[in-house]
Amino acid sequence: MEKMEWREGLFESFGRLVEIEVCQSTFKVPENNKLLRCFQFIKMETISFGDYCWNGDCANCRVWYRTEKGEEKSALACKHYVRDGMVITGLSGSLMTDWGD
Template sequence: MNCSDAREGLFESFNQLVEIEVCRHREMVPENNKLLRCFQYIKMDAVSVGDYCWNGDCTNCQIWYRAEDGEIKSALACRLYVRPGMVITGLSANLRIDLTE
């Protein structure tokens, strides 16, 4: 079974939405996708026109997340795949503006 979405072709194939926490807000996003695509799923218009290179060169999509060992780590949202229960503890200034306004 594959989830159908009006934005088909934009996201990697997924069977379900998974819950993540983004700066204390719970969100449902498509599994098997990089975080920047998941953020686009949450706020399509803002992230779609944001200043992101989508390939790791600009670092405008930097995030901080709680790793499975409990340590806070940084990563680029365009390179890191979402995992169920993921906790995003911080967002770059660009992402913070695009996701919260």
């Protein structure tokens, strides 16, 4: 995989991109990374400057997702790791604002 020098050190080590769905849109993001970093991978400019503590204190990065068993759960994107095929069904107000779509 070609290295993107401006992103080097920002993400956990990864060997491939995995596919996730965020509010009915599909994206490829780096495996072995927390969701908030994956969102930053997708929307570098807005997520990087968003109102997030990156350590679980503010809860501005809350997401709702579907488990592999089909249950709806919530988690903090700064604490929860991505998985291949993950379906994110909802984003917090802060994430929605920074997502911009």
